[in-house]
Amino acid sequence: MKLANPLYYPLAVAVSGFVLVLSVRLANIPVLLALPISAAIATSGAVFLKRIEPEDLGIGDPELEGEIITLKQQAQTLTQQAQMLRVEAGKVLVEAEQMDLLVSVQYACDRACELPSKIDLLVRKMKGGNTLLSIQDLEQQLQQVKRKLGNSSGIAASQMQTLADGLQRNIELVRGGESAKQAQVANLATLIVEVSGILQELQNKLRVVNLQDLQQTAELRSLTDELSYFQENADLLLTK
Numbered sequence: 556m557k558l559a560n561p562l563y564y565p566l567a568v569a570v571s572g573f574v575l576v577l578s579v580r581l582a583n584i585p586v587l588l589a590l591p592i593s594a595a596i597a598t599s600g601a602v603f604l605k606r607i608e609p610e611d612l613g614i615g616d617p618e619l620e621g622e623i624i625t626l627k628q629q630a631q632t633l634t635q636q637a638q639m640l641r642v643e644a645g646k647v648l649v650e651a652e653q654m655d656l657l658v659s660v661q662y663a664c665d666r667a668c669e670l671p672s673k674i675d676l677l678v679r680k681m682k683g684g685n686t687l688l689s690i691q692d693l694e695q696q697l698q699q700v701k702r703k704l705g706n707s708s709g710i711a712a713s714q715m716q717t718l719a720d721g722l723q724r725n726i727e728l729v730r731g732g733e734s735a736k737q738a739q740v741a742n743l744a745t746l747i748v749e750v751s752g753i754l755q756e757l758q759n760k761l762r763v764v765n766l767q768d769l770q771q772t773a774e775l776r777s778l779t780d781e782l783s784y785f786q787e788n789a790d791l792l793l794t795k
Contacts, residue, residue, distance in 0.1 A: 666786035
């Protein structure tokens with residue numbers, strides 16, 4: 556429960572004062588008994604009002620804060636999705652020869668659960684006055700991704716190319732006057748949607764997989780690898 560000072564919430568104080576007057580004058584409740592009741596109402600009201608008020612991230616950009624709050628909510632939902640998949644995998648992959656695949660699924664799920672903390676890190680950097688990304692930063696990240704792309708193949712190459720395309724778009728947006736922070740948040744939002752889709756596909760396949768079929772188990776492993784690559788993309792997006 557969030558703590559709240561009733562003095563910051565005049566409505567809660569007004570209601571508690573109204574209840575105090577009614578209790579003493581109309582209900583004839585002793586003042587010494589009515590005061591704690593009134594104080595409890597003020598405190599409870601303040602807690603309720605604080606709970607429903609928009610979250611203030613302290614960034615100083617209401618529009619960007621709204622986007623980040625939505626992003627945090629999406630990341631929390633994704634974390635719950637990953638946790639459920641982790642439990643399901645533990646129930647399905649129980650044979651000794653399946654342990655390697657189980658570890659891969661669990662690792663991918665654990666990495667997906669890191670996204671909320673990565674977003675908190677993003678917020679802390681923004682609050683600290685760090686511009687977080689400039690065109691130079693984006694170009695450095697793009698060069699880093701291109702180097703990895705040259706040494707990648709298959710799913711890894713596909714993911715690196717997707718990230719490279721996203722970074723190139725961000726560079727063009729920033730050059731066109733868009734906020735680098737907004738470009739960063741937009742990239743993370745896209746990444747979360749893609750990770751959620753992979754988690755869902757992985758869960759669907761896990762529920763119907765024939766673990767004696769090598770092709771089907773290879774598809775599961777391919778999805779876990781793809782999920783891990785997305786987490787690496789998130790690390791790149793949040794590392795200067």
